[in-house]
Amino acid sequence: MKRITITDVAKLACVSKSTVSQYLNKRYDYMGETTKLRIENAISQLGYQPNIVARSLKQKRSSTIGVIVANILHSFSTKVIRAIEDxxxxxxxHVIVCNADDDPVKEEKYIQMLLAKQIDGMAIFPTGGNLALYDSMVKMNYPVVFLDRMIEGVNIDAFLLDNENASNLAVKHLVDRGHTRIGVVTPSIERMVTPRVERLEGFKKALKVHGLPVTNEYIKSMGVDKLQSGLKEMFSLCEKPTALVASNDLTLFEVLKFVKENGLNIPEEIEVVGFDDIPFATVLEPSLSFLSQPAFEMGNKAAERLLEKIEKRDVLFESEIHRFQPTLFQGQLPKN
Amino acid sequence: MKRITITDVAKLACVSKSTVSQYLNKRYDYMGETTKLRIENAISQLGYQPNIVARSLKQKRSSTIGVIVANILHSFSTKVIRAIEDxxxxxxxHVIVCNADDDPVKEEKYIQMLLAKQIDGMAIFPTGGNLALYDSMVKMNYPVVFLDRMIEGVNIDAFLLDNENASNLAVKHLVDRGHTRIGVVTPSIERMVTPRVERLEGFKKALKVHGLPVTNEYIKSMGVDKLQSGLKEMFSLCEKPTALVASNDLTLFEVLKFVKENGLNIPEEIEVVGFDDIPFATVLEPSLSFLSQPAFEMGNKAAERLLEKIEKRDVLFESEIHRFQPTLFQGQLPKN
DNA sequence: CTGAAAGCGCTTACAG
DNA sequence: CTGAAAGCGCTTACAG
Structure with a gap:
């Protein structure tokens, strides 16, 4: 049951290990035809498979990247992972996927582990809780890209939605449909998570642009577990909102739950715009509008950039913020 | 920018590499207190991180498993991955996640890659297209578990739903609600994918158990792209079905699309039972019933078994089929 | 055109 | 209680 090594191949083919290695690495430049054939035969006869671990140790490259997502259960993350993998x-x-659970401690553990495994680079949905660690990677000129979120003051490429514009599109859509009392529901922005902050800011700006007042009673930014009571408050006002923007899937869920439990009608009594896509939204009711993120494109672009940085490890890159445009979908969702 | 190695630590601590290695591996048995302290200090002073690749090469273990899923975009797969990772x-x-896209060629490539990386074991949602390869892993006594699907004649533990019972529960539910004309929609069973075959078989058996005839016109098993016309046929019958079982998420989607496009009412005109959960199903309409798989439990159990096999690599295990029971949910979905 | 030798960074008997 | 030496399976100058 012992594994076949390069030595076995060399013996069988009557050449040295070096030559087999050349063959494996496709350095055929000076290799005799017959040598090549002998090696080829030996390899297939023995069913030889190079040991990548040994190669990595020597080459100090693993041809593997790590992806650390906040939560693999989010469909946005899944799509991004899928795109990166492709x-x-x-x-x-190769790709190693890790779940940080939005927990800085777990995130740190994973980053350390990936570094110890000599992974060539990482794509991270950062928790924001490991500033020193992010910085040390920058110092080492270690290839990293951020996704979905950016970290102020950390010099790392970030690939994220044009969140302000997304909020603006949402508001514009609702204004165009005649709404003037528009509310927004977002998770707590206490931890300054980029999309949450930017979507809320964008929402306020958009109201002003459209000549609407910013009414604090229409803005609920709080832990998801408190949203039901927040919504109850909002809907106890004399001037109830007639439309809501839900800034991510969790808040959208709470909004829909509230709507259902209170027997509100969509869109007659309350019109809703969500972020990201809900699978099956096309074929279910009520029909909602969504700001869809180009998840696959974001993943692809981030991966390309990461691979480029790995390729040219010696080059010092200027880090950039890469913004992607959302698309507004009504009822029907895009295929991606 | 050169990495700190065990040699650097040894030098700084004025001990040999061996001793540092002992320390790293927590073999403190005979280690002097002061030696221990010196090493500890040296490590933290240098910010030393052991190189896992080198360790793996020597130990011939990587403390990593691979997971090959059919499609990471399916929420069932995601949940299982999440459970395995936990x-x-x-x-x-550690876990390396790969997507086979239900393509045997891709699956083979991934398996070879994982083997070359000296991964300690694999959890696979098998395509069924690599029998020889599965067998060769069995021959090597290489630790593998299958998920969601089993492969006839291949001696590998499989963790899957009690699909026949699931179909039975679906039929029973509908019969209890007074239905006698019950249809079923499944993807093509040409490739003999376990859940598809078993769910269809289970459906037929359940009809008989409940004293209902098995009507071929009510059974549509075909490529997802042909389902719309299949459903059209079914609903052109004089005796239309009054209830449908959709055996997975893709077929459920087609059913709901058909229902929506044809303005049918759920549940008045047609009652629907699906498999797996649709996120948001709780808060949307129409309210459906689902047979939910205990995805997290399945992932956990499969991972435990895999780790056990890795731990006791020398032991020859009897391979078993592990069945899990579905739960019928109406409108509301379980938290997992 | 091919091979001998050194080395990647660890671990592990074994000797003392 | 600790260290010298060999070795895991490759790759890579370098020599010839």
Whole structure:
């Protein structure tokens, strides 16, 4: 049951290990035809598979990247992972997926582990809780890209939605449909998570742009567990909102739950715009509008950039914020 | 920018590499207190991180398993991955996730890659297209578990739903609600994918158990792209079905699309039972019933078994089929 | 065109 | 209680 090594191949083919290695690495430049054939035969006869671990140790490259997502159960994350994996595959890179659970402690553990495994680079949905660690990676010129979120003051490429514009599109859509009392529901922005902050800011700006007042009673930014009572408050006002923007899937869920439990009608009594897509939204009721993120494109672009940084490890890159545009969908969702 | 190695630590602590290695591996048995302290200090002073690749090469273990899913975009797969990852984490194992896209060629490539990386074991949602390869892993006594599907004649543990019972529960539910004309919609069973075959078989058996005839016109098993015309046929019958079982999420989607496009009312005109959960199903309309799989439990159990096999690599295990019971949910979905 | 030798960073008997 | 030496399976200058 012992594994076949390069030595076995060399013996069988009557050449040295070096030559077999050349063959494996496709350095055929000076290799005799017959040598090549002998090696080829030996390999297939023995069913030889190079040991990638040994190669990595020597080459100090693993042809593997790590992806640390906040939560793999979010469909946005899944799509991004999928896109990253596709891009990596095309370039003969492998992907290790990790879940940080939005927990800085777990995130740190995973980053350390990936570094110890000599992973060539990482794509991270950062928790924001490991500033020193992010910085140390920058110092080492270690290849990293951020997704979905950016960290102020950390010099790392970030790939994220144009969140302000997304909020603006949502508000514009509702204004166009005649609404003037528009509310917004977002998770707590205490931890300054980029999309939450930017979507809320964008929402307020958009109201002003459209000549509407910013009414604090229409803005609920709080832990998801408190949203039901927040919504109850909002809907006890004399001037109830007639439309709501739900800034992510969790808040949308709470909004729909509230709507259902209170027997409100969509869109007659309350019109709702959500972020990201709900699978099956096309074929279910009520029909909602969504700001969809180009998840696959974001994943692809982030992966390409990461691979480029890995390729040119010696080059010092200027880090950039890469913004992606959302698309507004009504009832029907895009295929991606 | 050169990495700190064990040699650097040894030098700084004025001990040999061996001793540092002992320390790293927590073999303190005979280690002097002061030696221990010196090493500890040296490590933290240098910010030393052991190179896992080198360790793996020597130990011939990587403390990593691979998961090959058919499609990461399915929420069932995501949940299973998540559960496997949690279990692995508790045991200091890492997880590499791969997408086979239900393509045997891709599956083979991934399996080879994982083997070359000296991964300690694999959890696979098998395509069924690589019998020889599965067998060769069995021959090597390489630790593998299958998920969601089993492969006839291949001696590997499989963790899957009690599909026949699931179909039976679906039929029973509908019969209890007074239905006698019950249809079923499943993807093509040409490739003999376990859940599809078993769910269809189970459906037929359940009809008989409940004294209902098996009507071929009520059974549509075909490529998802042909389902719309299949459903059209079914609903052109004089005796239309009054209830439908959709055996997975894709077929459920087609059913709901058909229902919506044809303005049918759920549940008045047609009652629907699906498999797996649709996120948001609780708060949307129409309210459906679902047979939910205990995805987290399945992932956990599969991972535990896999780790056990890795732990006791020398032991020859009897392979078993592990069945899990579905739960019928109406409108409301379970938290997992 | 091919091979001998050194080395990647660890671990592990074994000797003392 | 600690260290010298060999070795895991590769790759890579370098020599010839």
């Amino acid at each position: 891009t990596c595959n095309e370039n003969d890179f | 279990t692995c984490n508790e045991n200091d194992f």
